[in-house]
Amino acid sequence: MNMKKLIGLVAAGAMMSGSVYADAIGYVTKSGTNAGWMMINQGAADAASEAGVDLITVGPSFQGDLSSQLEVFENLLAQGVKAIGIAPVDSSGIAPAVNDAMEAGVAVVAIDTGVNGADVTSFVATDNYAVAKVQGAVAATLVNDGDAIIYVTGNQAQSTGQERRNGFMEAFKTARPNSEILEVPTEWNSAQAQEGVEAILNSREDIKMVANAWDGGTMGAKAAMENLGLSAGDVKLVGFDGATDAIEAMEEGWVHADTAQMLYQMGYQGIKAAVEAAQGKDVAPRIDTGFFLVTPSTAGAYKDLIGIK
Amino acid sequence: MTATNVQDKAISHLVSFFRKEWSGAFLAIIILAVAIELVTDGKPFFHPTNLMTILNNSAAIGVVAGGMTLVILAAGIDLSVGSVMGMVAAVTGYIVSYWGLPPWMAIMCGLALGALIGGIHGTLVAYIGMPAFIVTLAGLSVWRGSAHLSTGAQATPKLPDTFDLFGRYNPFSGLRADFKAGELSGFMEPIGAFIDAHWMGFFRTFQMSMIIFIVFFILLAVVISNMRIGRYIYAIGSNEQGSRQAGINTKMYTMYTYLICSMGAALGAMLFLGRAPYAKSDYGQMWELDAIAAVVIGGTSLFGGRGTVIGTFMGVILLKLINNGLTLAQLETFWQMVVTGLIILVAVGIDIVRQSKSAEKVQRMLGVVAVVLALFAALTPVSALVSSVINLHEHNSMVAMQLAGEKLAAYQNARLLDETALAALGATISDTWLMSLAMLALVAGGGFAAWRMDRSIAHVVSVLYFVVAIGLVFSGMAAAAPLLILGSFAMLGSSFVPYMFARARELNEA
Numbered sequence: 015m016n017m018k019k020l021i022g023l024v025a026a027g028a029m030m031s032g033s034v035y036a037d038a039i040g041y042v043t044k045s046g047t048n049a050g051w052m053m054i055n056q057g058a059a060d061a062a063s064e065a066g067v068d069l070i071t072v073g074p075s076f077q078g079d080l081s082s083q084l085e086v087f088e089n090l091l092a093q094g095v096k097a098i099g100i101a102p103v104d105s106s107g108i109a110p111a112v113n114d115a116m117e118a119g120v121a122v123v124a125i126d127t128g129v130n131g132a133d134v135t136s137f138v139a140t141d142n143y144a145v146a147k148v149q150g151a152v153a154a155t156l157v158n159d160g161d162a163i164i165y166v167t168g169n170q171a172q173s174t175g176q177e178r179r180n181g182f183m184e185a186f187k188t189a190r191p192n193s194e195i196l197e198v199p200t201e202w203n204s205a206q207a208q209e210g211v212e213a214i215l216n217s218r219e220d221i222k223m224v225a226n227a228w229d230g231g232t233m234g235a236k237a238a239m240e241n242l243g244l245s246a247g248d249v250k251l252v253g254f255d256g257a258t259d260a261i262e263a264m265e266e267g268w269v270h271a272d273t274a275q276m277l278y279q280m281g282y283q284g285i286k287a288a289v290e291a292a293q294g295k296d297v298a299p300r301i302d303t304g305f306f307l308v309t310p311s312t313a314g315a316y317k318d319l320i321g322i323k
Numbered sequence: 324m325t326a327t328n329v330q331d332k333a334i335s336h337l338v339s340f341f342r343k344e345w346s347g348a349f350l351a352i353i354i355l356a357v358a359i360e361l362v363t364d365g366k367p368f369f370h371p372t373n374l375m376t377i378l379n380n381s382a383a384i385g386v387v388a389g390g391m392t393l394v395i396l397a398a399g400i401d402l403s404v405g406s407v408m409g410m411v412a413a414v415t416g417y418i419v420s421y422w423g424l425p426p427w428m429a430i431m432c433g434l435a436l437g438a439l440i441g442g443i444h445g446t447l448v449a450y451i452g453m454p455a456f457i458v459t460l461a462g463l464s465v466w467r468g469s470a471h472l473s474t475g476a477q478a479t480p481k482l483p484d485t486f487d488l489f490g491r492y493n494p495f496s497g498l499r500a501d502f503k504a505g506e507l508s509g510f511m512e513p514i515g516a517f518i519d520a521h522w523m524g525f526f527r528t529f530q531m532s533m534i535i536f537i538v539f540f541i542l543l544a545v546v547i548s549n550m551r552i553g554r555y556i557y558a559i560g561s562n563e564q565g566s567r568q569a570g571i572n573t574k575m576y577t578m579y580t581y582l583i584c585s586m587g588a589a590l591g592a593m594l595f596l597g598r599a600p601y602a603k604s605d606y607g608q609m610w611e612l613d614a615i616a617a618v619v620i621g622g623t624s625l626f627g628g629r630g631t632v633i634g635t636f637m638g639v640i641l642l643k644l645i646n647n648g649l650t651l652a653q654l655e656t657f658w659q660m661v662v663t664g665l666i667i668l669v670a671v672g673i674d675i676v677r678q679s680k681s682a683e684k685v686q687r688m689l690g691v692v693a694v695v696l697a698l699f700a701a702l703t704p705v706s707a708l709v710s711s712v713i714n715l716h717e718h719n720s721m722v723a724m725q726l727a728g729e730k731l732a733a734y735q736n737a738r739l740l741d742e743t744a745l746a747a748l749g750a751t752i753s754d755t756w757l758m759s760l761a762m763l764a765l766v767a768g769g770g771f772a773a774w775r776m777d778r779s780i781a782h783v784v785s786v787l788y789f790v791v792a793i794g795l796v797f798s799g800m801a802a803a804a805p806l807l808i809l810g811s812f813a814m815l816g817s818s819f820v821p822y823m824f825a826r827a828r829e830l831n832e833a
Contacts, residue, residue, distance in 0.1 A: 046471075046476065047471055047476035047604065047605050048605075049477070049478060052476070052477075131732070167656065170656045170657070171657075196653060197653060197656075198650055199650075199656035199659060203608075204599075204600065205595075205599070205606070206646075208598065208599065208600070209380045209643075209646060209647070209650075210646070210650045212376060212379075212380065213373070213376060213377075213380075213646075213647045213650050213651055214650065214651065216372055216373060216376045216528065217363075217368075217370070217373055217651055219523075233600040233601070234600060236600055237598060237599055237600040240491060241379070241490070241491040241530070241598050242527065242528070243491075243493065243496070243527055259478060259480075259600070259601065
């Protein structure tokens with residue numbers, strides 16, 4: 015809700031001084047409070063200040079709310095921005111609005127999540143499916159064939175959650191065909207992850223590993239282990255995102271592998287592409303921001319790379 | 324003692340059970356727990372450590388719902404509890420991590436913050452006369468925003484061990500450690516040995532969360548039923564004007580309910596921090612809905628004046644039991660959402676019928692329960708059949724579009740199937756259509772019996788349920804059979820309801 019007020023203020027301000035924002039770039043984020051999204055947003059802000067353009071950042075009133083994201087998207091169009099970087103909360107739901115914008119000559123750069131059913135100027139993201147396959151393959155090396163594991167899913171009504179789950183399952187099942195995979199469904203909520211993992215770990219003592227679709231789940235799973243009096247390494251944890259707290263937990267021996275998306279790069283490259291498109295330059299239609307496989311031996315290098323002290 | 328005597332005793336026990344507001348939630352808990360027990364493998368669902376895990380994870384939302392009960396009993400509502408819980412959790416974690424305050428001081432500050440917020444809500448509602456819905460809806464937004472602002476929406480580092488005292492701390496862990504180190508002597512030694520031997524089977528999950536949760540509800544129940552504030556809250560909830568005329572300071576007591584509710588949210592924040600990985604300002608989202616649902620499932624009227632604290636306790640347990648059980652049963656995500664809603668409907672449905680005190684309605688409800696159970700059982704073959712038929716139809720439509728020369732989009736292409744998939748669909752259809760038809764006929768039969776309320780029809784349908792259940796076991800769908808057996812009992816039971824009501828009335832008069 016607080017986000018909505020912010021949006022209102024921004025929109026009101028923009029309408030009063032329409033011409034000031036003529037060269038501005040719009041940036042529609044997915045969340046302002048999720049740790050991973052804050053890194054993406056930081057990258058976006060830095061790219062804009064480097065290029066010397068104004069960045070109007072707006073977001074949905076809560077994570078996953080399509081209708082308020084559509085609303086802020088149309089407000090940005092009405093203000094006459096030249097380009098919009100958007101992280102769609104719903105790949106198909108946003109498509110008609112994206113189509114309108116593209117037809118009106120506004121460049122649209124999809125960040126993190128693609129748009130399904132409309133063309134965009136550029137799509138800047140890690141390939142979730144490909145990275146999740148790496149995660150699944152690495153996770154498989156941490157357990158023996160036949161060991162039971164838990165997979166904490168993200169929201170299965172969103173493409174990010176679906177791709178991460180599908181990629182993980184495919185790679186893991188290929189490598190460990192006889193392992194049982196128990197699922198803990200969540201809507202990207204670490205409390206759901208903690209409760210679900212705690213319930214299963216308590217009822218089954220043969221679980222060897224918990225793999226997670228995002229690092230909020232990893233931290234929830236770690237809390238579940240602590241709640242049951244388990245110590246680091248009793249059940250292996252595998253993360254996704256490369257969030258700071260998960261990397262710290264890796265150094266304490268809880269987390270054994272984490273496929274990090276280059277989150278900062280995603281925001282940075284996305285807004286850079288949007289600025290270039292607004293200036294009439296050619297932009298690659300697909301920019302892959304890559305990933306980093308963090309293991310206890312590469313954790314130091316990863317921390318240097320993204321600047322954790 | 325004669326047979327009739329035993330029967331009469333049973334009937335009067337049953338009647339006094341259903342007089343309790345919490346009987347609907349309790350019955351739903353039992354039915355659900357039995358159903359989960361039947362479909363899960365691994366450690367039994369009724370295992371004490373599993374039940375304690377459910378209690379541990381109910382603690383935080385439970386305390387929040389406990390405070391909410393008072394507000395609703397006084398015919399108010401508090402939509403802000405989730406945000407208040409999130410704000411108190413975030414601020415407490417923040418000042419302990421970055422201001423260097425001792426944990427106990429930070430916890431006191433957090434509880435005081437809860438009291439302050441509750442005081443503001445209560446004053447606006449009771450003394451200024453603003454609608455509770457609006458005040459707390461505004462609070463929902465304001466406190467969440469303030470939480471994000473004051474902590475930068477960043478997670479704190481791991482909190483000090485003091486917070487474990489509200490959550491994962493196990494009072495027996497010290498004793499066990501001493502025993503393992505061989506430091507116990509005298510009569511303490513066998514106690515330590517006993518704890519160590521039963522650690523995995525019992526003591527591991529005996530944690531502070533659960534203890535605080537239970538003690539909190541006992542205290543709340545004692546206060547509500549024995550102290551003046553409890554009586555006044557019920558009075559205000561059932562007739563505010565009358566209470567005022569009777570000399571009750573309604574404004575002050577209404578204010579108190581919001582104060583206690585927000586303090587409950589603050590205590591809930593501490594309990595949550597005791598089990599969570601860190602403190603963060605987005606905790607407690609949508610908790611207002613869970614808390615209100617728990618209160619209502621527990622038999623408390625949303626219009627105030629009627630309900631119990633124990634009912635809320637049951638309501639919370641039911642909600643967490645659904646989560647825990649459906650996770651252990653590994654039901655598919657989207658089905659979990661549907662089933663959660665249906666279970667809540669059934670729990671509240673039992674409560675509504677219970678209040679009606681009419682034999683006919685109870686009989687009809689049991690019939691409906693049997694129909695619903697048959698419907699659930701029917702989902703196994705019918706959903707497989709329906710989705711196969713739909714997939715086949717979509718494939719055929721796409722082929723037709725292709726032949727007509729239309730260009731297919733990516734998601735339309737995805738509907739096209741290869742030979743093996745088509746063969747698999749055909750096999751599913753031919754395997755399930757007969758059973759699906761039989762199950763749907765059973766649902767219709769159950770519906771007919773519930774509508775006619777005829778004794779012999781009910782008996783026939785009850786036997787049919789049993790027969791189909793056995794059929795299910797032999798056609799490889801054994802998981803659905805327990806539902807039908809339960810349905811068979813519900814149908815059979817429905818035919819005895821009028822007799823039981825008549826007998827209960829006689830007993831009452833005698």
